[in-house]
Amino acid sequence: MKKKILILAGGFSKEREISLKTGKGVFNKIKNYFNVKICEPNGDLVKNLRSFKPDVVFNALHGRYGEDGYIQAVLEAEKIKYTHSGVLSSSIAIDKEISKKLFIKNKILTPKFIKHNFLNNIKEKNLINYIQKKLGFPVVIKPFNEGSSVEVHICHKKNIIQNIKKLASYKEIMIEEYVAGREIQVAILGKRKLGAIELIPKRKFYDYKAKYSSKAKTKHVIPVKLEKKKFNQVMEIALKAHKILKCKGVTRSDFKFYNNKFYLLEINTQPGMTSLSLVPEIAKYKKISFFDLINWIIKDASINR
Numbered sequence: 504m505k506k507k508i509l510i511l512a513g514g515f516s517k518e519r520e521i522s523l524k525t526g527k528g529v530f531n532k533i534k535n536y537f538n539v540k541i542c543e544p545n546g547d548l549v550k551n552l553r554s555f556k557p558d559v560v561f562n563a564l565h566g567r568y569g570e571d572g573y574i575q576a577v578l579e580a581e582k583i584k585y586t587h588s589g590v591l592s593s594s595i596a597i598d599k600e601i602s603k604k605l606f607i608k609n610k611i612l613t614p615k616f617i618k619h620n621f622l623n624n625i626k627e628k629n630l631i632n633y634i635q636k637k638l639g640f641p642v643v644i645k646p647f648n649e650g651s652s653v654e655v656h657i658c659h660k661k662n663i664i665q666n667i668k669k670l671a672s673y674k675e676i677m678i679e680e681y682v683a684g685r686e687i688q689v690a691i692l693g694k695r696k697l698g699a700i701e702l703i704p705k706r707k708f709y710d711y712k713a714k715y716s717s718k719a720k721t722k723h724v725i726p727v728k729l730e731k732k733k734f735n736q737v738m739e740i741a742l743k744a745h746k747i748l749k750c751k752g753v754t755r756s757d758f759k760f761y762n763n764k765f766y767l768l769e770i771n772t773q774p775g776m777t778s779l780s781l782v783p784e785i786a787k788y789k790k791i792s793f794f795d796l797i798n799w800i801i802k803d804a805s806i807n808r
Contacts, residue, residue, distance in 0.1 A: 505538040508801060509557035511574065513543040516566025517654075525776040526563040532794050533801075544574055552581050559804040560585040561797075562773060567648055570773045571597040579806055586800050587752045588772040589808030596748050596772045599647050599677055606767055609747050611740060613767050614643075614759075616679040621671055627664050634663065634678060641681040646673045657681060684761030687727060689741035690774070690785045691754045692796075693803060696738040698785040701727045723781075725788050729760075737765050744770050751808045752800055755782055 512526025513519055526541050533539055542551050544564060552560075560583055564570060572594030578585040588596065595601050599616075606613045617637050619630070634642060644666055645655040654673075656666040670676045686704070690697040703722035727734060741756040744767060755774035759766045774782045776797070786796045 507557045508537045508539045510541045510561045512563040514564045514569045518565035522565045584804040586804045588750045592749045614680040614682045620675045638680045643679045682759040682766045684759045687758045689756045690782045691745045699727045700725045
């Protein structure tokens with residue numbers, strides 16, 4: 504009997520399209536080896552889980568409701584093995600404020616930030632002065648709980664207010680110190696430091712389009728051109744962050760390398776598995792095929808994560 508795998512893909516976040524690509528990519532690689540079905544996490548999710556009775560749920564969801572502990576809690580309640588991180592780890596990792604506070608507490612360098620609550624009605628001039636005093640310009644503004652660089656903007660004094668207004672639907676946003684430098688991403692697989700890749704975007708920064716559009720022509724550099732000591736350092740920081748948040752399975756940590764220092768921007772508990780995704784590319788460089796990577800993630804699945 505083939506093992507039953509239910510792939511959860513799509514969802515309600517702004518990363519729905521990428522999630523569907525991840526789900527399809529995983530499905531195509533494992534369909535000949537397992538009894539596989541793709542399912543949307545809609546109102547019939549529990550009904551679908553109980554009728555299909557999967558051995559493992561492969562969580563291919565990205566962003567809110569899929570990567571934030573919500574779906575994980577449903578799967579825990581149904582006592583179904585699932586991939587990636589558990590309820591608490593997922594909810595902490597996607598919350599940029601909580602995760603950054605944990606990084607700071609554990610002496611991991613991360614860009615400084617302040618919170619902006621739209622309900623406070625701060626005068627525009629006062630807000631600009633406050634940002635200047637606390638962080639200086641330019642800054643990065645972003646929601647607290649989105650992934651894939653959704654609604655991330657680099658702002659200067661001239662455009663900060665107009666960009667902040669674009670994010671008003673979030674009620675509260677993060678305003679973060681802008682750190683220039685090199686974009687380095689590190690993959691962790693269980694307790695293993697899998698590898699790293701450097702990204703050189705043609706766009707202003709490694710935004711949503713740079714991540715998912717081949718037309719953006721982002722350059723992927725592997726192996727990363729770092730001296731051995733520095734390379735080992737960034738790998739160690741990524742593993743430390745993975746452990747601090749008690750992550751499971753595969754994670755990808757995003758760093759900026761500036762003035763000989765690594766700044767951890769965030770940790771992704773459900774990195775993409777598309778043709779342009781970084782974790783499969785790092786794995787391939789390490790002689791791990793896409794199928795073997797997916798198979799490892801499936802074998803790693805459990806409850807009580």
